[in-house]
Amino acid sequence: MRYKRAELILSLAILFLGIAVAIGTSQLSSAGGYARIGPNVAPMIISGGLILLGAWLSYEALSGGWRNAVPDDPEARGEHPIQASAFVWVSAGLIAQIFLIHSAGFVLAQAALFLCVARGFGSVKFVRDFAIGLVLGLGVFLFFVKFLNVNLPAGWLQPLLGGAGI
């Protein structure tokens, strides 16, 4: 029988997500007070729904593929074949931001994000991109800290930013 592997994997993921929710739900209290339905009822319905939908999608995946599916050929979607490096660079930027924001600070984290995303989209002017990212990050930082009174982490630039931020 012909089937599409990615679709089947996704369908089974939904099915297992439903089962995981059911297991998690069994640990929730069923005491519901006057309403007689406790905090476990909604998750139970949701897990049931996910299991049914996972089964439904698996059936579709095994019987010729999901109905009205998006074409697998990028050209049919008006796109180019997958450029994995772009995906990796954008991800790298976001992960760098997660690690940098509370150490190096907001401005440098945003500059790193900017640099990586621009690289992912094909830019090779690293110095220019990093500089733009720095200026953007600094502008946003000052606007938020000075004008909106929202504290953003200054990090390594603390001495330069003169006590602004946290």
Place this chain on the structure above:
Amino acid sequence: MTEAFGSLLHGFSIALTPFNLLWGFLGVTLGTFIGVLPGVGPALTVAMLMPLTIKLDATGALIMFAGIYYGAMYGGSTTTILLNTPGESASIATALEGNLMAKNGRAGPALATCAIGSFVAGTIATILVTLLAPVVVEVALKFGPAEYFALMIFAFTTVSAVIGSSTARGLTSLFIGLLLGVVGIDSQTGRSRFAFGVPELLDGIDVVVLAVGLFAVGEALYVGAYASRLEEKLEQLKGSLWMSKKDWQRSWPAWLRATAIGFPFGSIPAGGAEIPTFLSYATEKKLTKYPHEFGHGAIEGVAGPEAANNASVTGALVPLLTLGIPTSATAAVLLSAFQNYGIQPGPLLFQMQGDLVWGLLASLYIGNVLLLILNLPLVGMWVKVLMIPRPLLYAGILVFATLGAYSLHQSVVDLVILYIFGLLGFVMRRWGIPVAPAVIGLILGPLAETQARRALAISQGSAAVFVTQPISASILAVSFLLLIVPLIVKLVRRH
């Protein structure tokens, strides 16, 4: 009717105070600017700009949001026509003829019919909202928890199962949103659910984080992977911006018909501006005296869908304001903006916070006028925005989008969740799972759960309450039929 008029006049006295006027102006300008950026739709625009309103009072902030909401829509049509990259599904119909007109050197009239059509449809729809909202409020005041629960189930059904290419995938998206909605402290019993001991999860997952994750991070991952190396063709804006007399004659009936199609779709909780835009396109194609022009850039084919989009988006304010039910991803983000100010839209809002509601409605009239002024003469400036190189554009979008998610709680956990939602958004986009139902499910799920429990508390635990009360029973029956009938029809056809 006269009462509504009096309230509206009072609303204008609030919306026209210098500061509120300024917030409205800032809102439409920023909304247009961000909305013009390719790949950024209205939902993301509102989510991204949310932190900017942190210093404003509730009325000022919501006036600014309404401006952003409208502005993002006007701005989006410029991108749709000149670049042929609709930022949201409701702009696809506009792109069909609009981009062809631009290719034939008629970008000016195409943009003009969009802007003026949006103004006409937006203004008529706002008048209808003004007249209709108090009526709905009267009815809604009689609703109990069972009726609200039924209405929310109806909204769930229409946004996930009825709209879109696949019922199974629409419902899957909805249930993912519902699942995210139960994370955190249960509002009724105070027990934590699915928080896995992470303190940041106890407050629940913010709609803004989900919207930014799906629409900005997911989009950047997807476009980077599949479309970052494509050549894009920006159509030139040359010649006159003005529409000829013939353009006017062909446009105005289309605007009016589209308003009549779009508004009802927006105002019943049926969700999505996508269907009315295509309906309007089909109507204009059928009624036109110039059928040979369709497929080569017919102005009715631009005027209609764009006006239908605007009328339907404005109509969506009726269920949002009077019932607290969002019917699009953008409305869901707007609802979360209300909730940030501790405001729960619904019939009581009209009674308790009349100043806010009527000030907001009045600002919609003003916003439409401002947008007409901003858009036509300044279109040259907006076109320059489209010339920003893609690498810098997407890097900038992510810098601001992640800022929007991070500044909510200054929490790294939000950034981690954001990235996970980005991966989810990538998968959903690649395999054709719609994202709007997830966003709506996240915000509406907990509200539906609360209403269900209230109804059951009143009935002392008897679930019959949902089917013995006529209004609730009929809404549930209609929802059930909407879900089941298409499936049965399909099965019968096959055999």
